[in-house]
Amino acid sequence: MIRFLCLLTIAVGVSTSHAQSSLHPWAREAQTKVAKIYGAGGLKELEAYQSGFLVSPEGHIATAWSYVLDVEPIVLLDDGRRFEAEIIHFDPAIEIAVLKIEASGLPYFAVPKTRTVNYGDPVLAISNLFNVATGNEPASVMQGTVAAIAPLDARSGTFETPYRGDVLVLDLIANNPGAAGGALVDSDGNLVGMLGKELRDAATGVWLNYALPADVFRKTIGDIIAGRVATTTQTKDPMLPRNESHNIQSLGLVLVPDVLETTPAFVDEVIEGTPAYASKLRPDDLILLVDGQRVENQRSLAKLLRTIDRRDNVAMTIQRDTEILTVVLKP
Structure with missing residues (x-):
């Protein structure tokens, strides 16, 4: 059970040219692979935006499954290009989704087969938290470390999250609006996880700062991109007639x-x-x-x-x- 408080947050990247030039080249390169996602929301405490990251040069984007995706979302890339995205598929067990935009030759993260980070390793969290990056501004970057690796036992409101596996507990503020679905990278700019949704510890109610390890969602993303998910086709003898009721x-x-x-x-x-x-x-x-x-x-x-x-x-x-x-x- 996760019961860790955040210790430190250092903003190392913002939307000014000065901040961009101060980043290490690999950190700036990682920013170009993060996307800004806009969809459903807009009501009290329901922000209509979150983050995602490219996982193929053909425009496949991994992100957190949330109410924002209740409609087909709009995606903005690092260079300011705007696309209407299609929701290809989602996995409710780990609460991630894959979107597709019509583009090619894009920078993207390779999703690792095995876990490459451990307790105490430095990491960067890259996301559009607080909707700071609205056009061609780069996503925000936060610096921290992996504080622990522990099973997730969390809730959103009164609902407990279905995933109970290990997550990377972070000593940076990763649960602010817009951060969900962002990329967590190591000190070489390699993808190591996806920033989680805003959740509280099930026992203590403390806000959690965590990321889903990349090795947990690698197979799911690969299956979705490769089309290894069930599809349906029209038949002559349908399960339901046109006049079905409740x-x-x-x-x-x-x-x-x-x-x-x-x-x-x-x-x-x-x-x-x-x-x-x-x-x-x-x-x-x-x-x-x-x-x-x-x-x-x-x-x-x-x-x-x-x-x-x-x-x-x-x-x-x-x-x-x-x-x-x-x-x-x-x-």
């Missing part, structure tokens, strides 16, 4: 009332003797993915189910309390 008869699910365009796909009731009942789905389960495809709301769930043949199994990724589970509904 009670998805063919599966045995009753969802909560669909009162808004963004109503989440929460299960309200499971009908006994149906595929949903046999798969042990429960009321209050939140459906996140169907056959590997993101479920944004109840309407997108219905749209996805219409692309699946009623004779095929349906794999669903759900969130149940703090767990991320996969269930298979067999017709």
